[in-house]
Amino acid sequence: MTSTMKPLSELQQLFCDGLRSSEPPAQALLEEIVDDGLQVQRFNVYRNNFIVLNGDALADMYPVIKQLLGDEAFRMLATAYVREYPPMDRALLLYGERFAEFLAAVPELSGLPYLSDVARLEYAWTAAYHADDAAPLEQRQIAKLPSDELDHLRLRPHPSMRCIGSVYPIYRIWSANQSNRVDETVSLDEGGSQIVVIRPKAEVEIREMTPGALTFLQRLASADTIAEAYSHAAETEPEFDLNTFFTRYLFDGTFCAL
């Protein structure tokens, strides 16, 4: 027994400080561990678990970032991220929310300016995967409406929908790094991407959209009517064609039942 008994709160915080630190465990912590000459090694099993278990969760969420950086660089960045932003939630499903922001601030990565946007895309994939379910809009619901009411309808996109715009061709970067297409090369001169991530049925889909289509969906998501959303979309992209858009997306699960 130690001569000065620390309260439980202090002991647990001391332990947590040691887990999170990149430095060897503090003397005050080692003094609480039964002395068999291996206290540091024993404690390091926990410190290593903390880094590896949470780092694995990041690797699951960011497979393309991992592929772009290579295993070793990814591990180093994941370790730094876990120390800076440890899990705040007891469920790890969405752990890694700030990874895009974190990557953008790493000076050594300034040569890969698209990385942070690719990370936003990967986060959106997982967020869409675990998002609310919703019944899809069906033809018979629309058929019941008088045609002059259609313009004033407020269509609700599926709750899993995330919109992402980037000045880099992140859709192509993401596609080229799906396991079966590793040989593809992407030039940054290809231009930007407008992407919708959505889980209309069982699977998450990543769709490259035109600027007008993205604006249209974003406006609908913020409760515009079809007419209002369309006028914004046409401003962004004069060629935006509502009929083509609806033919493809109106009843495929992109929108919720009325």
Next chain:
Amino acid sequence: MKDISLQSVAAPVPVRAGAGLKPKHYQAIIEQQPDIGWFEIHPENYMGRGGPPLHYLERIRADYPVSLHSVGTSLGSHLPLDTAHLKSLKSLVERFEPGLVSEHLSWSHGYEWYTNDLIPLFYTETTLKLIVEHIDQVQEFLGRKILIENPSTYLQFKQNEIPEQVFYVEAAKRSGAGLLLDINNVFVSCSNHGWSLDEYMSAVPHDMVEEIHLAGHSTQDLEGSTLRVDDHGSPVCSEVWRLYENYINSNGTVPTLIEWDSNIPEFPELFREVCFAEEIIRTANDQYHEATV
């Protein structure tokens, strides 16, 4: 001992071998409908708002009883339990009607953030009172009894004043919880700390054991001595199988789970481990019947 009346559950976990449910195996299980007694999940993996994991679980639950084995309650923390987490847990209990609900004898947050790992308790009277209070709160909130699981640990604190097995049993007795006996954890902890396996196992009252866990562990060399690390990443080792078989043969059969959480194999390899456990349960039951005929 507190009385927590055993409520009737929709699908009790049978006295058979079960397997930890992994996303990698969803398709194989749904397509092949393997003859497995039950599946266990970590509820934290199903705390999303919607999406495929909950759909798969619903389909699998339609064919098998399930058990919820929580990793996020942090029963031994000085900080209060998280009501939002308990609510999510309760809604999963209501939706999937598990035969058993369990949690670990450990803690995982000292600050507002979570370690996502099970950290050893300080085995003192103060922690015992705290953990009994927290188990009470969980049982009260869920409206049902839970089981608590003995941990695997790699270090001991100088403050410890109660042997782990005594603490474990006492926490359950005082709160009315049941015991989830993880035989691999007993083996790992006894080996790591030089404790007696016999002493540990004989301190655990069999009538309180409602579930057994078996898993594989790895070993590390610590300057000439072996440290066993409970990583659930390999088949159950022969010593643990022997310990399990002896336990079942001398005490009676208990629902038994095979856990495999890292380096997860294809389904047939996991199924083979489940069949080993099932065979031990069957043999023990046959012997019991022969002895009583």
